Amino acid sequence: MKFFMFHLMPYRDLPDDFEEHHDSAWVWVPNELYDPETGAGYYREYLDQLAYAEELGFDGVCVNEHHQNAYGLMPSPNLIAAALTQRTSRVRIAIVGNALPLYDPPTRVAEEIAMLDLMSGGRIIAGQVIGGGPEYYSFSINPAEARTRFAEAHEIIMRAWTQPGPFEFYGEHYKLRYVNTWPRPLQKPHPPIWIPGVGSLETMEFVARHRYAYMGIPYFHIDFFKKTYRLFKRACEKEGYQAHPEQMGLLMPIYVGETDEEARREFEEHFWYFQRKLIPGILLSPPGYTSVQSALRIFKGVESSFISGVKTWDDVEAGSFATVGSPETVFEKLAGHLTDLGAGNLLTLMQLGNMPSDKARANMTRFAEQVMPRLAEAFPDAAEPVPQQVAFPDEQFAVA
């Protein structure tokens, strides 16, 4: 099992009556609510927490990308990753961002990730994401172009990293006369690619074909993930191989207390801050962003299986929207989920909502000391190596 500490870097000071006056913490949430003095402190605290994860023995840290929102204040995950290259020396740095369609030309992403890979000594995991619905409002990018822009940008970046330049790229969206990225990444043939998905088959098939890693988008009922990972494993089988555990990641909020009662007492208010104030707006779905079928599925599935529909603590427990309890309880629950899903990457959200730093750090410490070793023992790393990722399954070319 590989353990990652995932951070959202949320804004913790939305007013108590925020949800009475705002239906969304995204896109239109007035930035007058943001206090830069407080915010500066948050970046210090959050970077400290991620650096602390290395001390505690985590295998990696994860940063992510969102724009114009209070939910996650890393509009540039690459900046945070750059800071982390200097604050850490061992952990993997997974950038579960760079929403490719937002960057024109996408060679900018190829350049920055290559820089980060070099600056970190080859520790970067390169997420490549389409970007959530809200980002298409925030960037005024046509949601109808989300998928095709992603596909083209992906191809440009992978070619920029692996094929000799300069070369020309003429696509529907990007017309680049000279692609010739300097520097090139340190890892060969390129940093590992992670791709998140909400369960669409097209994404799974794409990930399976390239032997990339698939990360289920969080905050759904645990049964939703079980179905998702079954489908992903089947997609890999269709490609003629068994999904490797490290091709799959489970992301969820986790809180470890001394006892079950203390854990809930310490954690619950932060969960509700997160769920009531920060989540609304996350599912904004601009027209054309998904296929009609997916739009229907999401619209109908949200009430029953997404975190926004959760009303009581019993709902939280029943759907495993967060894993909370004593070290023993958290171990048992996570072991159950990881067995069911077959995932080999556990992405832990240890700071949630308005949880203050001392509490988040205590949570991390208890998890690392009392849960992580037991999970590591129960889920030893697979003997077989992770499948070699293939950027261009249909092509033969020399990798420099």
Place this chain on the structure above:
Amino acid sequence: MELQPTEVRGHTIQVAVGGDGPPLLYLHSAAGESYVWLDVLNGLAAHHAVHAPLHPGFFGSEGVEDIHDIEDLVYHYLAFLDGRDWERVDVMGCSLGGWIALEIAARYPERVGRLVLAASAGIRLPDVPMQDMFRLQLGQEDQARALLFHDPSHPMARLVVPTFEGIDDETLAAFVSAMAATARVAWNPYLHDPRLEGLLGRVTAEALVVWGQDDRLIPPAYGERLAELIPNARLELVPECGHLIWFERPAQLLEAALAHLGAAAPA
């Protein structure tokens, strides 16, 4: 009314056709009203052979993947006119359909006879913001009705914007698909084409511009401006009416349209 499948540039689209008389091309709004053949269309069909093609992406009209901006719709409809052997035809367009009609009339003025524009999109007034129709999500039907109607409790409001909770898949899919098709051309720049304003001086058609006095999506100032920019145009405001005139005040819209088109009809 009958739905006639028609080939346009290699794709099959659906065309609602009805009535007798001189031909009239009716270009529908994002609400896709041609499919349900409204009162307005019925009334027009009493005097005209009304041809109301569904835009690609609406109710079974194919080829939306080839539509990337408003200009693609201009060439789509030029091909449609050619297919009908119409060198020149009267055109009525509502909202999105009005925008398409304006683009055709400005670029190919010789193809358009008389022109009726109802609450037409197409230009932008920097000082008069339009509301964002794409901001509303499934589940916000109350807000949608308030945005589109003067009186959100108007009986048509519930028909045009049904409550989506528990609705049948087919209706929901048609709505999602129509909104996606609209966003393809209207997402950014939002509901307008920055080049159009400068081209409107080319329009030779006599134009009637009809606007709901209480249009919250595209305020009446847009109607006033269009009537200024189109060389031969007249503005008619409909009181106590929101954006969807063809749903909220169909009788007034029909009367104005027929009066305007009738003068051009051959005896």
